[in-house]
Amino acid sequence: MEMEGRAPEETMKTSQFKIAAYTLCTLFVFGGCVTLPPVPADKNLLISVATGTSRETILLKLGEPSASFEQGRILTYRIGADDDQGYFLLDRQVRWTNTKYSLVLVFDGKGFLTKHNLIPVR
């Protein structure tokens, strides 16, 4: 009578594969549950946004804009707002969840802020 079953090497490979699969599944499951740290809000975040401010100062304060137009002459930032703690910056996303304002900054040819507007989007 022929013995049914698998060779020890094959069984080992199968169990290794199972462990790898379970590990991957666990990583995916927990990967979806990571809690992002809260974005620090700052009441003075937009204090440097004033006509005549240089582009460099704005970029150093606010970082990378969410969009730019006309070769960087116009920059936009997505801004969230907390009643108690102030404004905070948001990354560009497809949607506008948590975004309260769109900040539009227009610079002149020398790189100084000439116009700006904080537009409520939500």
Place this chain on the structure above:
Amino acid sequence: MWSRAIIHTGLVLSAISLAGCLIIPTDYYTDSSRQNTAEKPPETIIPGKTSLEEVLLKLGEPDETSSDETELWYDAAKVKAWLIVGDRGDYIIRHYLLVIRFDRNGVVESQRIEDLPDINLEYNLDPHFSKTPITLPAKGE
């Protein structure tokens, strides 16, 4: 007159409920939608006059931009109705896509609202001045 209207509405709602399907009209923005554009193009944007800079200063960052910056998309999504079928429910969502097109000088050429059902919008705008006509190969090639 009002009581008659209420009775008629009640009868219609009852009939729909008994049929197993209830549609409740609503009109509010979805949680993730921008809320500063809507079903109609803004009157403050005037074709032939308003510049790209002015549009951005009025409406803010668009949802998408064509690679040559001659077309901006502003997408507002609204829940237009709740649909209840038996013990299940869903939302009916419509997207009001404001498409603003600019000429080569960066002045608004046209604006329109595209009323779309809730589909996955594919944000892959082509530059509208670089579209070339598709030429089909001749027979035998």
